[in-house]
Amino acid sequence: MPPEPGHTPPGISGGADDGGEPAPGLLKRLRSRLYVILEAGRTSDWPSQVFDFFMVSLILANAAAFALETVVSLAAAYGPFFKIFNLVSVLIFTIEYAARLWVCVEHSEHEEMPSWRIRLQFARTWPMLIDLAVVLPFWLGIFVPLDLRFLRVFRLIRFLKLGRYSPALSSLARVLYNERHAITGALIIMGGLLLLSATVMYELEKDVQPEVFGSVPAAMWWALATLTTVGYGDVVPVTVLGKIAGGMVMIFGLGMFALPIAIVSAGFAQEIHRREFVVTWGMVARVPLFSKFDALTIARLAEHLNARVVEAGTVIARKGEEADAMYFLLSGEVQLDFPDGPIKLEDGAFFGEMALLYQRRRAATITALTRCSLLTLQSEDFARFMRGHPDVRNTVAQIAERRLTELRQRSEAEAERQEAERAQEAHPASE
Template sequence: MSAVPFSKISTPINALFAAIGLLIVAALTTPNLAAEEQLAFELLLAAIWVVYVLQLVGTLLSRRQRPSSGVTALLIDLLAVLVPVVAFLFVGSRDRSLYCAIWLLKPLRDSSFFRLMAKVVANESRNLLGVTSVFGIVLFGAALAGYVIERDVQPDKFGSIPQAMWWAVVTLSTTGYGDEIPQSLGGRILAGLVMMSGIGIFALWAGILATGFYEEVRRQDFVRNWQLVAAVPLFQKLGAAALVEIVRALRPRVVPAGSVICRKGDIGDQMFFIVEGRVSVATPDHPVELGSGSFFGEMALITGEPRSATVSAATEVSLLSLYAVEFQMLSSSSPEIAETIRKTALERRGGLPKA
């Protein structure tokens, strides 16, 4: 059997294998497990490990063709194979199966999360560093104040700044284990202030990261939409300013092959531009196919009439949709495009029906 297909195991399958493996690891920690059951579980772990070995081989073979691709996937595949082997060779039989918990990383091997997270952290590094500095200052200040206030009352728990640091961490994070509690009035006032400071600091961290994720996703969507819009021949002669307006107005959409995009008789509120793929227009005589660079559905925006034909995806098709409100704005900002669309609509109305 070729190992290359194993490098293409989908993320859900990777997640399924990892979940099965982790459930087995959990089951193996059950006390008084029968020897037959333990052997069966270990054989299942070995079978999953063999699949991951084949996936690693497939990943290595794939990288020979594209050396710069899949660094994260290769690293996770290596860890998934090597860590259990090292545990089998050097760890006692009781705990060696625990190292299969490294398979927790398997569902993330094809995820773009790491790249996105790295970009967000890099973009927001100054703000994150600032909040982290505030966290460190408050943490040490709380430990110092707790030591001064509580050292005589609880010398066993607040007898030094390092001891008080644990209380400061637990309080600042608002975890509140309760193992170290200030006894004096001043200590309790300090604890309340530290708790409120912790809420604010963690809220700042969360807000910075959330804003960073939003901005980065929006930036990536804008770049992708720009590339899609620039691929439509109707928009290729426009300047950058006009393209920006169109990118903001158009909405990308991918339709699987065989799916109906719009039906005859429906009220239409948008038209479509084809970026990739082909659509089939059901006409009275015979179906007509439109390919990349074409558009359809414009009659519903120009005349307000119901759809005059059913349009379905002949292949998987990448579309850009333009709603009626944005069409009016486009007509004002780019009258030459609006005129081309109207002219095409009139020609089609005189010939084959269009949605």
């Protein structure tokens, strides 16, 4: 079912411009479009994909240029090129920073706040602070004399911008923050084990090897190399008790690193699962059918949905097949080929519900006209969810009845048209 007239694009609030006055129509549409490209992002939106690919490539190219500039021969031969590339990069990063500040008022959760406050709050987020740190030293260097080595070090911050375009890096950062207490505990245990190992080895080896085990701090080098399983071999125990203690420290070293690794890996798995759920929840909330339902209902539905991407020309379901799922169209276009003519559906529509509601076979062949992002609800989950949420079932049933009525009207109109054509063809013959 096509989106209702006046339906606001996902993630766009239609907030006010500076001063609370609505932005001019063209300017508003431009800002909304830039918001989708810069902040919202959609898998099927090719300008967003092109922008993300370009920015990631530019960041990686800056990191490579920083490293190549340290080669004396390359710096002498291509110095002007490196300077021009750096200037162009800073200009692009500055325009990106300003554009993000401009479009941030489109965030739906901020629609009740004044624009200046939204931008101030958005500028204080970590991604925006990193973006500011990337460009600010360059512009300050124009007006304030700064050490070039200082500016060169700040160029490394550009690499941190990858966190904005890499969900894995941002997920890892959240895992480290969420598990900070457990990781701190593991580090304390590791530090205690390091001190204990060095102290034991000091007591056992200090008289035999005073030059390497003459103090606890000196013995810590051996303990650190052994616990990390590096084992350089430059310092080794020579007494029997020292060798026994050294073997036990090696075994403890394996468990010492297994502890924080297990904490991080478990947290990372939970974060990935949470992120997939949040993404699915957000996609479900964007479907107009569920826009009026409460968050708990949407969250319960999201647990049963599976994401699916199909290419243009793919047959999603065939006429006469057993109905096994209901589909929600997040992006793209599909065509339902009924006997009385095709029906096209766009973003936000859903289909396949009539066969499940009335427990019958598919009445139409469903084909993807473009690359489509879908959410599928299997028939068993559909029946279970509808039983538990009669309000959702009533809404879906009303839309299904309206569609059936439209199909009957189309069928009757087509039958009348064919009857009129037959009568027109038979009239000359009767004369």
